[in-house]
Amino acid sequence: MTSKRAFSQIPTDIYKVEYPKIEEFTETQLKKMWFPKETAPKKDIHDILTNTSKKEKHGIFTVLKLFTKYESVIGNEYWSGRFKQIFGRHEFVRMGSTFAMMELAVHMVFYNEINLLLNAHDDSFYTEWKDDPVLTERMSFIDSLIDHENDLISLAGITLVEGCILYSSFAFLLHFQKNGMNKIPNVVRGIDFSSQDENLHAEAGAYCYRLLQSELQISDEERLKNEELIYQAVRQVIEHEDAITDKIFAYGDLESISSAEVKIFNRNRADQCLINLGMKPLFGGVQSEINKWFYNSINTYIQNDFFVGKGREYVRQWNKTGFVW
Numbered sequence: 256m257t258s259k260r261a262f263s264q265i266p267t268d269i270y271k272v273e274y275p276k277i278e279e280f281t282e283t284q285l286k287k288m289w290f291p292k293e294t295a296p297k298k299d300i301h302d303i304l305t306n307t308s309k310k311e312k313h314g315i316f317t318v319l320k321l322f323t324k325y326e327s328v329i330g331n332e333y334w335s336g337r338f339k340q341i342f343g344r345h346e347f348v349r350m351g352s353t354f355a356m357m358e359l360a361v362h363m364v365f366y367n368e369i370n371l372l373l374n375a376h377d378d379s380f381y382t383e384w385k386d387d388p389v390l391t392e393r394m395s396f397i398d399s400l401i402d403h404e405n406d407l408i409s410l411a412g413i414t415l416v417e418g419c420i421l422y423s424s425f426a427f428l429l430h431f432q433k434n435g436m437n438k439i440p441n442v443v444r445g446i447d448f449s450s451q452d453e454n455l456h457a458e459a460g461a462y463c464y465r466l467l468q469s470e471l472q473i474s475d476e477e478r479l480k481n482e483e484l485i486y487q488a489v490r491q492v493i494e495h496e497d498a499i500t501d502k503i504f505a506y507g508d509l510e511s512i513s514s515a516e517v518k519i520f521n522r523n524r525a526d527q528c529l530i531n532l533g534m535k536p537l538f539g540g541v542q543s544e545i546n547k548w549f550y551n552s553i554n555t556y557i558q559n560d561f562f563v564g565k566g567r568e569y570v571r572q573w574n575k576t577g578f579v580w
Contacts, residue, residue, distance in 0.1 A: 274466070277346040280459040281353050287451060288357075291365040294445035300372045302439050310506040311431075311438075316373075317503050318424035322366035329358050333401050333413055334456075341406045342463065354456050362452065365445045393495040400488055407471075410464040411485045411532055415492050418457025418528040423500045423517045425450045426545050430512045433548045451553045461531035468533075482534055489525050489537055496521045512545075519543035 272278055303315060334355035339348050397420070400412035428446045431438040468478070497518050504514040520543035526536035 272346050274344065274346050276462060277350050277459075280455065280462070281346070281350045283455060284350075284353050284357060284452065287448070287455070289361065289448045291361055291368055291445070294365060294448070295441045296365070296369045296445060297372055297441075299439040299441045303373065303442075306438060308509075310504075310509055313506050314427050314503045314509075315439075317499075317505075318421075318427060319366060319370055319373075321421065321424065321499070322362075329413070329416060329456075331355065331359060333416075334358065337401060337409060338413070338463075341409070341467070347463075350459065354459070357452050362449050365449065369442060393498070396491055396495065405481065405484075407464060407468055407473075407481050408484055408488075410460055410467060411481075412488060414457050414460035414464060414528050414532060415488060415525070417453050417460055418531070419489075419492055419521070419524045420496060421453070422450075422524045423496055423503065423521055425453075426517055426520055426549060427503055427512065429549065430545070434511055436511050447553065450549075454553055457528060458531060461528065461533075465533050485529075485532065485534065486537060489529065493521055493525055516543050516545055520545040520549070 303312065307315065334351040338351040342348070342351070397412075397416060401409055401416060403409045403412060425446055428439070429443055429450070430436060432440055432443040473481075500514050500517045500521065503517070508514055519541055522538040523543050523546055526538050529536050
């Protein structure tokens with residue numbers, strides 16, 4: 256196969272699976288399925304309003320303003336749109352539809368539920384970013400990246416969006432249950448689930464990038480040209496993500512987490528995306544302290560504690576006949 260037509264011209268009603276790795280991504284997402292209501296963020300509202308400092312409260316509200324907007328773009332415009340235009344085969348369409356469902360029907364609803372509970376859901380809350388030059392530039396950049404005419408650049412773009420953008424926000428919220436902290440456990444539980452999903456989507460995007468690059472059989476010259484564009488995109492992603500980090504910590508660092516730590520983490524995430532794309536890391540060097548607990552949180556087994564609502568190993572699709580009596 257030497258053309259993307261190998262993917263895009265095959266009708267979606269042909270159900271023969273020729274790319275089992277794509278099916279694996281879909282099945283992994285389905286196994287991780289969760290629902291907004293089960294996280295019970297309502298239980299944390301009093302905690303947010305009365306048990307957080309001014310610095311903490313500012314950071315929480317700052318990140319919530321961005322989440323719903325990004326989920327709408329990623330779910331509706333990309334996985335349900337551009338991705339299916341690139342890959343027309345059944346297994347790719349299924350994966351894209353599954354990812355889009357998670358973004359729109361789960362993540363966005365979860366984030367918005369918190370906004371509603373905090374009475375932070377008027378029109379200005381959702382559109383305030385338009386009055387901020389940093390955020391408007393960032394959204395414009397993201398749109399141009401994932402809408403790029405070059406399918407490979409578009410796939411690299413979604414890898415960065417899913418694998419790097421918003422991770423400073425994830426880290427900020429997740430830290431409330433790390434290093435001796437014990438605040439907003441239900442919100443953290445939902446963010447834990449969400450960050451697992453986004454990491455999976457980023458890995459899938461990178462895999463599809465490498466797959467398409469291989470089947471297009473592009474020249475070394477074209478590959479290097481594409482990689483330079485991707486490196487430029489990474490630098491801009493980091494610039495924007497650092498700007499968001501500055502907004503989160505506008506009132507100063509917290510004892511439990513600092514803007515410097517988060518900015519190192521931003522670079523670690525960008526390098527991981529590049530490695531997944533089959534490229535050399537751009538930043539290298541020092542690892543953030545956040546790495547020590549962030550990846551443990553999204554990768555390891557967590558036993559369910561039904562008293563506090565933590566855990567992710569409860570499986571609904573159990574079958575009585577599967578037990579050995």
